[in-house]
Amino acid sequence: MVVFFKKGANHFIAVETDHRFNENESDKLSWLFGGATPLTSTSLKGRFIGPRREMITPWSTNAVEITQNMGLEGITRIEEFDRTTEEKPRFDKMLQRVYDGLNSKIFTVAKIPAPIVYIDDISEYNKAEGLALSKDEEQYLRDLSKKLGRPLTDSEVFGFSQVNSEHCRHKIFNGTFIIDGEEKPLSLFKLIKKTSQVNPNKLVSAYKDNVAFVDGPKVDQFYPVNPDRPDFFEVKPLDTVISLKAETHNFPTTVEPFNGAATGTGGEIRDRLGGGKASLPIAGTAVYMTSYPRMSPEHRWEMMMDPRAWLYQTPCDILIKASNGASDFGNKFGQPLICGSLLTFEHEENGKKYAYDKVIMLAGGVGFAAKKDAIKGEPVANEKVVVMGGDNYRIGMGGGAVSSVETGQYDNSIELNAVQRANPEMQKRVSNVIRALAESDDNPIISIHDHGAGGHLNALSELVEATGGKIDINALPIGDKTLSAKEIVGNESQERMGMVLKQDDIEYVKRIADRERAPFYVVGETTGDDRFVFEQKDGVKPIDLAMADMFGNSPKTVMKDSTVTTTYKDVEYDAAHIEDYLRDVLSLEGVACKDWLTNKVDRSVTGKIARQQCQGEIQLPLSDCGVVSLDYQGKAGIATS
Numbered sequence: 001m002v003v004f005f006k007k008g009a010n011h012f013i014a015v016e017t018d019h020r021f022n023e024n025e026s027d028k029l030s031w032l033f034g035g036a037t038p039l040t041s042t043s044l045k046g047r048f049i050g051p052r053r054e055m056i057t058p059w060s061t062n063a064v065e066i067t068q069n070m071g072l073e074g075i076t077r078i079e080e081f082d083r084t085t086e087e088k089p090r091f092d093k094m095l096q097r098v099y100d101g102l103n104s105k106i107f108t109v110a111k112i113p114a115p116i117v118y119i120d121d122i123s124e125y126n127k128a129e130g131l132a133l134s135k136d137e138e139q140y141l142r143d144l145s146k147k148l149g150r151p152l153t154d155s156e157v158f159g160f161s162q163v164n165s166e167h168c169r170h171k172i173f174n175g176t177f178i179i180d181g182e183e184k185p186l187s188l189f190k191l192i193k194k195t196s197q198v199n200p201n202k203l204v205s206a207y208k209d210n211v212a213f214v215d216g217p218k219v220d221q222f223y224p225v226n227p228d229r230p231d232f233f234e235v236k237p238l239d240t241v242i243s244l245k246a247e248t249h250n251f252p253t254t255v256e257p258f259n260g261a262a263t264g265t266g267g268e269i270r271d272r273l274g275g276g277k278a279s280l281p282i283a284g285t286a287v288y289m290t291s292y293p294r295m296s297p298e299h300r301w302e303m304m305m306d307p308r309a310w311l312y313q314t315p316c317d318i319l320i321k322a323s324n325g326a327s328d329f330g331n332k333f334g335q336p337l338i339c340g341s342l343l344t345f346e347h348e349e350n351g352k353k354y355a356y357d358k359v360i361m362l363a364g365g366v367g368f369a370a371k372k373d374a375i376k377g378e379p380v381a382n383e384k385v386v387v388m389g390g391d392n393y394r395i396g397m398g399g400g401a402v403s404s405v406e407t408g409q410y411d412n413s414i415e416l417n418a419v420q421r422a423n424p425e426m427q428k429r430v431s432n433v434i435r436a437l438a439e440s441d442d443n444p445i446i447s448i449h450d451h452g453a454g455g456h457l458n459a460l461s462e463l464v465e466a467t468g469g470k471i472d473i474n475a476l477p478i479g480d481k482t483l484s485a486k487e488i489v490g491n492e493s494q495e496r497m498g499m500v501l502k503q504d505d506i507e508y509v510k511r512i513a514d515r516e517r518a519p520f521y522v523v524g525e526t527t528g529d530d531r532f533v534f535e536q537k538d539g540v541k542p543i544d545l546a547m548a549d550m551f552g553n554s555p556k557t558v559m560k561d562s563t564v565t566t567t568y569k570d571v572e573y574d575a576a577h578i579e580d581y582l583r584d585v586l587s588l589e590g591v592a593c594k595d596w597l598t599n600k601v602d603r604s605v606t607g608k609i610a611r612q613q614c615q616g617e618i619q620l621p622l623s624d625c626g627v628v629s630l631d632y633q634g635k636a637g638i639a640t641s
Contacts, residue, residue, distance in 0.1 A: 002104045004044060005029065007036035010084070012044065016077035016107050028070055032063075044102040049091045050081035053107050054480045055393045057095070058423035065517065077107055092256075095421065114484040116542055117154040125154070131161035134557075144549055155486040155534065155542035162454030162490060163461060163551045175557030204241050204374050210450065211275035211367075213374045216240035227436035228511040239371040243279045245271050246364035252420065253325075253361035254311075257318045261286070261361050262325035262422035266495060268363040269335060270450030273431055274497060276376055277445045278438035279369030281431075282608070286326045286340040287362035290315040291355040293344060293589065301584060305346045308357060315344065318359050319589070325422070326363065327601035332424035333431070335365070336609055337601045344589045349568055370438065377446040379467050379500045381528030385460060386506070387521045388430045388513060389451070389496030391479025392488050395421050420492045427495035429518035434497065436512045444505035451496040456489050457543075459498040460524070461532050461550060468531045468547055471524035485542035489534050500526065 003021060005013040013033050021029070026038045051057045056077055063078040081102060089098060099106065119125045122141050126133045133141070141160060145152050164171075173188040186194070189207070196203050202215035221238040225231045249264025265284060272281045292302040293316035313321070319342075330337045346355040437443050451459040460471055473488055483491070501509060506522060513520035527533075532550050534543040573581060585591055603609060 002042065002106060004039040004041070004102065005033050005036035006039055007033060010082055011036075012048070012081045012083065012102065014050075014077075014079050014081060014102065014106060015075060018074040018076070025072060028072060029067070032066065032070070042104045044083075046083045046101065047085070047089070048081040048083050048099045048102055049089055049096055050099060050102075050106075051079050051095060052097050054109055054111075054482060055095070055395070056391070056479050058390075058421075058425060061390065061423075062425055079107075095259075109480075109482050111482040113482055114486075116485055116540065118151040119154060119157050120151055122152075122157065125157060126161070129158065129161075131158065133161055137161075137164065153486075153542050154484075155489055156545060158486050158490055159454075159457040159461075159543055160550065162457050171557040172559065175559055178558065178560045180562050204371075205276070209275055209376065210271040211243040211245040211279065213241040213243055213275065213279075213369065216242040216368055216371070219368075221439060223439040224436070227440065228508060228515060240368045241276075241279075241371050241374045243272050243275050243367040243369060244364075245275075245367075246285075246362055247271065249361045249363060250358060253318065253322050254313070254359050257313055257321035258325035258328070259421050260325065261288075261322035261363075262329040262424075263420040264361050264363040265326045265329040265335075265337075266333070266422055266424060266427055267420075267450065267452050268365055269329075269333060269431075270427065270452070270495070270497065272365060272367040273434050274448045274450040275367075275374075276369050277373040277443050278434045278448055279367050279373070280435055280438055281335055281365055281367040282606075283336050283338045284326075284330055284363065284365040286323070286337055287342070287360065287364070288319060288322055288340075289343045289345070289356045289360035290318050291344065291357055291359075292346050293319055299584075299587065302346075305348050305353060305355070310357075315356075315359070319344075322359070322361055323597050324600070326361075329422050329424045331602050331605060333428050334605055336603050336605045338603060338609065340597070342590050342594065342597065350566060370443070373438065373443050373445075376448070377500075379446055379464065379526045381467055381526050382503075383446060383526045384501050384503055384506055384522050385463060385469055385471065385524040385526065386499045386501055386509070387451075387456070387460075387476065387496055387523050388433060388499070388518050390423055390426045390493065390519060391477045392455075392483060392491050393480045393493040394483060394487055395491050395493035423495045426518075429516050430495065430497050432516040433509070433513050433518045433520075436516075437509065444501055444509060446500040446502070448497060448499045451492065451498060453492065454490060455492045455496075456498075459496075461547070463498050463500050464524075464526050464532065465547060467526040468529045468533075469524055469526050470531075470533045470535060473534050473542070474537045475521055475523040477519060477521055485534070485536065489543065 001017060001020070003015045003017060005015065007013065013036055015029065021038070030036055030038060051060075057079060059080070060078050064075055067075045067078070081099070084098075091098065122133075122138045122145075125131070126138060137160075141152060141157060170189065173192075175187060177184045177187070193207055196206055204213040204215060206212040217240060219238050219240055220235050222233055222235050224233050245268055247264070247268050249260055249267070252260030252263060254260070265286065268284065269281045272279055291308075292299070292305075293314070294302050294307060295316050327337060344356075346353070348354070434445075434448070437445055447463055449459045449462050456471070456476065460469065463469070471489075473485060476488055478488065479493075499509075510520050530547045532543060532545055532547050533541055535541045
């Protein structure tokens with residue numbers, strides 16, 4: 001049943017429970033909801049904006065846990081709804097929907113999980129699902145099906161597309177370039193790696209893990225003697241490595257800026273958590289690059305190109321919402337955002353238009369690990385595969401594939417469904433467990449990976465790549481009971497980490513997870529047979545492939561191009577208008593005051609920041625015009641002579 005509470009004129013809270021509340025329970029909930037009034041009616045008229053019934057929100061997960069800590073039992077879901085009188089109300093189409101009235105069935109989902117589909121036409125399925133498979137990859141899958149003597153399942157084709165997407169496998173960077181008829185001896189990745197091969201300096205690990213490590217200092221680590229229970233803290237000297245990480249979240253931020261940038265920051269943090277046998281985040285950075293936002297008619301340069309019909313969000317929306325998302329995740333998780341960059345750009349010349357219509361959002365950061373744990377261990381057969389984090393929902397489906405093509409290529413329902421949603425509170429709980437293990441003298445983690453694009457498919461296949469592994473689908477936590485097998489294995493929801501542990505260490509790690517309230521699941525084991533298998537309770541296997549067939553033999557990308565020589569006009573200016581030009585330059589988002597970015601993020605959360613990053617003042621001489629003064633927030637003022 002569902003009980004409603006009303007706060008104010010149009011705000012309602014729905015509580016799913018297995019019994020009618022007594023007066024004491026209602027009073028406790030009313031207090032928890034800030035004085036909301038319990039309603040006797042189980043049916044409310046009007047139009048309401050609220051969360052999609054299929055997905056329990058992170059807010060609900062935390063709210064339900066609070067009620068449990070208050071001694072309230074039988075509550076399974078709590079969600080917020082707002083009544084609206086607008087004919088076309090604005091709401092987040094990924095997370096919310098409009099309800100015509102609320103009743104006791106608002107959380108009831110009639111849909112049943114879709115059955116396993118056996119794919120006869122690879123090309124048609126690729127097109128319909130937006131898998132971004134190339135013609136060579138389609139043929140590879142046809143040949144694989146013929147070799148196996150059976151049609152591939154939807155989970156196998158979908159899984160191959162995610163594991164082998166450009167996002168996950170960097171096929172362009174690892175591909176062969178033929179320029180002007182000449183095959184280049186090195187791929188882009190080999191060119192990048194050549195620097196560290198020639199000058200390794202203090203590099204410990206690079207290009208083979210979630211993060212790069214360089215030699216760090218010896219530090220005094222302050223840590224609990226026994227992290228699975230209340231205990232004394234000790235100080236011990238620790239040899240460290242410094243972790244460095246950067247990743248783009250361009251497609252998600254273009255489509256849905258807040259969650260796109262938030263999960264960019266969250267995913268980058270998880271990558272640092274998953275470095276080696278576990279490493280710890282310290283501080284983050286963020287970069288935003290968009291087309292001109294056209295926020296002021298005074299910005300004359302923005303009229304040089306006509307604004308496009310934006311597919312999802314305007315550049316103005318992206319700059320505001322994306323920076324809000326990255327700030328929100330860092331603040332809630334507890335990581336300071338200490339520096340970053342911002343650029344807006346458009347240019348038209350020689351019949352070509354240049355602009356960041358598909359934005360660039362780059363999340364980066366620095367952290368550290370114990371030097372002894374900088375390199376991952378090698379799993380062997382009969383070890384346990386563990387997942388920590390939240391439930392599975394229909395979130396982030398196909399993100400690896402969709403983000404690997406031009407935005408707008410697929411139906412917007414496919415693209416919107418490919419964007420993750422952020423749950424920093426859940427990630428913090430999981431992070432606390434990893435921190436406890438990373439600070440231990442005897443870290444039990446053999447290998448660890450975060451769940452990013454491709455969800456369980458990518459993370460778990462990487463964990464068991466050296467041995468093969470068998471995953472029990474029924475052991476994975478299901479928040480949305482309508483998920484098909486393909487959706488269970490491929491979703492990206494709820495901030496999860498995967499680990500390989502020995503059986504003898506499971507009980508100890510679970511005690512720490514229980515203490516930190518981090519969901520902990522033993523979902524499978526390494527097998528030693530070099531196969532990657534997901535199996536249901538009934539024995540049916542939605543995925544049953546050799547590891548080599550899954551991602552070891554995908555076709556190599558070959559790109560042909562020719563040299564194009566382009567010349568541009570020299571800069572033209574009128575010296576009489578130099579002050580106008582200067583004001584224009586100082587008004588660019590990349591140059592002007594950044595306090596709209598820096599003031600909304602806690603730049604010293606954790607208390608480990610020695611100096612605010614926006615402190616100080618510089619003065620730049622400008623010939624006869626005067627002096628430009630940039631104060632500590634980057635505000636510009638001109639003192640003319």
